[in-house]
Amino acid sequence: MKIPIVEDILSANDRLAAENARLLADQGLLAVNVMASPGAGKTSLIVQTIDALRDHTRLGVIEGDIASRLDADTIQALQIPVVQINTGGTCHLDANMVHGALEQLPLDVLDLLFIENVGNLICPTDFALGEALKVMIASVPEGDDKPYKYPGMFAAVDAIVVNKIDLLPYVEFDLAGFRQLVTGLNSGVQVFQVSCTTGEGIAAWADWLLGKTTDRMAANQT
């Protein structure tokens, strides 16, 4: 009884996500859906990436949270266009929420758009937003066994950013074993290792993302 209702919601979402994707493609704009557990460092990674790329490309951000506009304030202080979505209890962003946010952003002057999802390793993967790339952040202090427990998220993403590597000396985390495990679940995935506190590893991640952004802009111009 429940499955058809869920499928209706998801297929309605898919139609809206396809509309968002078309709108973004028309603008040559690369949208990145950033997903992670609460406190893994989504906003910190976006802030570090803005710092690394703002002289090379034009960035915008959609912030998603259950409540508060703390993260949008952080981004606005950097003078980057930002819209905060408060889901009011809903555990993920959906294509309709993102559609409303896109209408409030100056899309024609942006090249790269981060969409920071609600902190949740489960529900966000079920809802396409119209993004070109899905990225997850895995935080070192969460432990190296998370791919066993949340396989859907690890299998769904284009890139995994392992954050808080500055804490590796203080917690148990087998980096080589973790990389082996995630590539077993998702053979094409890119894995980056960063610390948003020290800045280590940010350059490699930002370079990769800039490459994807310029590819998207080039595709739009041909």
Added chain:
Amino acid sequence: MKIPIVEDILSANDRLAAENARLLADQGLLAVNVMASPGAGKTSLIVQTIDALRDHTRLGVIEGDIASRLDADTIQALQIPVVQINTGGTCHLDANMVHGALEQLPLDVLDLLFIENVGNLICPTDFALGEALKVMIASVPEGDDKPYKYPGMFAAVDAIVVNKIDLLPYVEFDLAGFRQLVTGLNSGVQVFQVSCTTGEGIAAWADWLLGKTTDRMAANQT
């Protein structure tokens, strides 16, 4: 259109949760719903509490995860009765899943039952399981701003266990500010500070829980 359906599911869940609560009360058994983000230390806290209390009370565990039986294996190695629930993608435990698990446990020889929920700071609060206490774990490396972003969880619980205090020297976390924030959201909440790695603070938490367990047993005998 959607709201009535959600309410139907929730009220069906509430009826089953009330049934679980009666079953547990009949046995004088205290059930504790343990909630947290992925990797905050739910299983580690349960393991430390088993170690602290196993000579004083009879413990059992229900482990909830999307996939894998890693956590149940950890508990079984301690020779504690345990049932693993794999939700197969669902982002929370519900009363029906717990009902099935209760049937597989020797309830008549248990006093304290941990129900480890799926790692998620949002959805689990909507689904009563029949528990007597709701406890959440907040992990220091997640940051001290989480109550702003996930107020529903912080407001719903009887106790907050701040875990990984051994990492306080290496991350920014204002413990006094955090305590003030959570008691603002939830004036009656108990706050404990522990490290499941060093064992610091476990005794105070375990003592509080043992008090609740013996109160429940006494209530059953009168």
